[in-house]
Amino acid sequence: MTEPRQGTAKQDEDAPPVQTFLRYTHRGAPGLADTVFEVADLSVYYGDYEAVRDVTMAIGRRQITAMIGPSGCGKSTVLRCFNRMNDLIPGARVSGKITYHGEDLYAPEVDAIEVRRRIGMVFQKPNPFPKSIYDNIAYGPRVNGVRKGLDDIVEEALRQAALWDEVKDKLKESGLSLSGGQQQRLCIARTIAIKPEVILMDEPCSALDPIATAKIEDLMHGLAQDFTIIIVTHNMQQAARVSDRTAFFTADVDDQGVRHGRLVEYDLTGQIFTTPSDKRTEDYITGRFG
Amino acid sequence: MTAAASGVVLLTMAAITVFLIYRAVPALRGNAANFFTEQRWDADGTPPRFGIAAAFYFTVLTSAIAIVLAVPVAVGVALFINYYAPRRLSSGLGYMVELLAAVPSIVYGLWGFTFLAPHLTGLVSWLDRWFGWTIVLRYRPESAPNNYSPLTAGIVLAIMILPIICSISREVFQRVPREQIEAAQALGAYRWETIRMAVLPLGRAGVISASILGLGRALGETLAVTMLLSTAFAINIHFTETGGVTFASIIALKYGEAGPTGTGALIAAGLCLFLLTLAVNFAANVIVRRNKVA
Ligand SMILES: Nc1ncnc2c1ncn2[C@@H]1O[C@H](COP(=O)(O)OP(=O)(O)OP(=O)(O)O)[C@@H](O)[C@H]1O
Ligand SMILES: [Mg+2]
Numbered sequence: 001m002t003e004p005r006q007g008t009a010k011q012d013e014d015a016p017p018v019q020t021f022l023r024y025t026h027r028g029a030p031g032l033a034d035t036v037f038e039v040a041d042l043s044v045y046y047g048d049y050e051a052v053r054d055v056t057m058a059i060g061r062r063q064i065t066a067m068i069g070p071s072g073c074g075k076s077t078v079l080r081c082f083n084r085m086n087d088l089i090p091g092a093r094v095s096g097k098i099t100y101h102g103e104d105l106y107a108p109e110v111d112a113i114e115v116r117r118r119i120g121m122v123f124q125k126p127n128p129f130p131k132s133i134y135d136n137i138a139y140g141p142r143v144n145g146v147r148k149g150l151d152d153i154v155e156e157a158l159r160q161a162a163l164w165d166e167v168k169d170k171l172k173e174s175g176l177s178l179s180g181g182q183q184q185r186l187c188i189a190r191t192i193a194i195k196p197e198v199i200l201m202d203e204p205c206s207a208l209d210p211i212a213t214a215k216i217e218d219l220m221h222g223l224a225q226d227f228t229i230i231i232v233t234h235n236m237q238q239a240a241r242v243s244d245r246t247a248f249f250t251a252d253v254d255d256q257g258v259r260h261g262r263l264v265e266y267d268l269t270g271q272i273f274t275t276p277s278d279k280r281t282e283d284y285i286t287g288r289f290g
Numbered sequence: 291m292t293a294a295a296s297g298v299v300l301l302t303m304a305a306i307t308v309f310l311i312y313r314a315v316p317a318l319r320g321n322a323a324n325f326f327t328e329q330r331w332d333a334d335g336t337p338p339r340f341g342i343a344a345a346f347y348f349t350v351l352t353s354a355i356a357i358v359l360a361v362p363v364a365v366g367v368a369l370f371i372n373y374y375a376p377r378r379l380s381s382g383l384g385y386m387v388e389l390l391a392a393v394p395s396i397v398y399g400l401w402g403f404t405f406l407a408p409h410l411t412g413l414v415s416w417l418d419r420w421f422g423w424t425i426v427l428r429y430r431p432e433s434a435p436n437n438y439s440p441l442t443a444g445i446v447l448a449i450m451i452l453p454i455i456c457s458i459s460r461e462v463f464q465r466v467p468r469e470q471i472e473a474a475q476a477l478g479a480y481r482w483e484t485i486r487m488a489v490l491p492l493g494r495a496g497v498i499s500a501s502i503l504g505l506g507r508a509l510g511e512t513l514a515v516t517m518l519l520s521t522a523f524a525i526n527i528h529f530t531e532t533g534g535v536t537f538a539s540i541i542a543l544k545y546g547e548a549g550p551t552g553t554g555a556l557i558a559a560g561l562c563l564f565l566l567t568l569a570v571n572f573a574a575n576v577i578v579r580r581n582k583v584a
Contacts, residue, residue, distance in 0.1 A: 085476060090377070113478050113479075113480060116475065116478040121472075123469055123473065123476075125469055127467070127469035127472070128473075129470065129473065129474070129487055129488060130491050130492055139479075139487055140477040140478070143479045144478065187473070191476075191477070
């Protein structure tokens with residue numbers, strides 16, 4: 001009688017604190033002690049079209065959260081709500097609530113530009129400015145009003161993005177002269193340079209070859225020491241390799257035949273890929289989707 | 291196919307050039323003055339004395355004034371329409387700019403002659419007060435009672451070339467990839483900072499080509515300039531004083547009364563204008579290529 005109890009107790013001690021709650025439903029993520037974002041009943045509309053419906057989830061601090069799901073299920077749409085990039089699309093609006101450290105991100109008094117200065121974003125296609133490597137990185141700090149110590153900021157950002165050694169002798173050359181993988185790391189460095197708390201990444205490796213992809217994945221592990229990362233990816237192996245938690249989205253068809261993105265399941269990545277609780281998740285990760 | 295087509299174009303151009311040179315040479319031979327330094331134009335006199343110095347000077351001057359005034363305004367309007375104006379206003383404004391391009395140049399000439407020039411006295415006095423020390427902007431009312439000056443012509447030319455520069459700039463700005471704009475915005479850039487970093491660097495080559503197109507149009511403009519400059523075949527360094535003549539206006543003015551030598555002389559002037567626009571376009575190509583990517 002005593003032995004199993006001891007075993008249980010030992011397991012609890014070794015496990016990281018976030019795992020002390022056993023099951024997660026897709027309603028938020030209970031057990032996340034330290035959250036950055038809490039999303040409650042978020043729906044996103046493009047004009048009259050409700051692209052994403054009723055998403056509820058919480059994002060853990062200094063964790064890597066992956067969002068996976070078939071094309072068109074609203075992963076990018078949800079991601080772009082976290083830094084209010086959707087504000088820039090005419091007709092786009094949200095309902096429900098996203099809080100950032102308890103503050104309503106969409107409250108009228110919140111300045112979207114201020115939000116974007118704290119929540120950086122890396123895009124699918126590497127998009128350096130047609131300027132020098134140095135200016136690419138210094139741009140963010142400059143628009144944030146930083147005038148002094150730019151050289152150090154640039155160097156530190158490039159080091160953090162594991163690009164310094166490759167470019168330190170050609171900081172004045174165009175960012176476009178780099179390879180695709182280097183350009184993407186330049187974009188990551190550019191984002192790091194504004195010292196955000198969160199980095200959003202929308203399929204950051206989909207335009208890169210496997211070696212460049214591996215470099216960025218390595219880099220992400222390191223960045224998770226300092227940053228909270230949310231990554232959208234089509235590559236399930238990538239989600240499994242890099243993330244702590246995974247959210248699986250899919251598109252449901254309603255009575256009128258309209259497709260809406262839904263969050264199906266949100267759990268520790270290990271759980272999602274070994275014992276998903278939803279049939280649709282299982283079908284998707286085993287490649288039986290559609 | 292395209293090779294054949296461009297061959298035909300080149301041949302036609304060569305034939306026209308040869309013909310023009312053939313007509314111009316005898317007149318140039320008979321010229322008693324230096325064609326390049328003579329300011330007066332008396333091609334049918336005995337002996338004929340004519341030169342392009344004045345025409346060259348005023349053509350370049352009026353076009354330069356036009357470009358200096360038109361480019362910033364056109365780019366500003368283009369940026370405003372594309373990025374600042376509310377959507378309804380912006381389509382209306384864009385349409386109005388296009389309309390400006392459809393106005394015939396004689397209307398601009400008439401407007402400049404009857405409306406703009408008389409209303410410019412205040413402006414030129416103001417320029418004289420603050421910038422008279424530059425000498426070129428010195429203004430003496432007795433030497434320019436009607437303001438039919440290179441400055442007036444330059445302003446009218448600026449308005450005429452504004453639409454083409456503006457609409458090409460708008461197109462160029464629209465072609466800036468969305469990723470570039472989003473990149474700047476995701477870094478927390480305000481609108482102007484986004485434009486400065488993402489839009490202007492990529493649009494620069496396009497704006498330069500648009501300006502050159504406008505410049506080409508200004509250099510060759512005949513009607514409006516002929517109406518606005520009271521013909522004077524003498525170089526005058528004061529931009530606001532009456533008088534002046536351009537290549538195009540010499541040809542327009544003198545063609546009707548020209549004898550055989552006169553016609554040849556005018557053809558020579560036309561050739562010079564052609565060379566000038568050719569040189570401008572060539573320079574533009576070089577600049578655009580150098581500005582492609584920073
Ligand atoms: N700017 C927009 N205007 C209108 N509808 C949009 C816009 N952007 C996305 N949508 C629609 O919203 C839905 C979700 O799109 P979203 O781009 O978020 O999907 P996704 O999961 O990121 O897909 P993918 O994996 O292909 O990138 C799609 O039906 C899409 O057509
Ligand atoms: Mg997407």
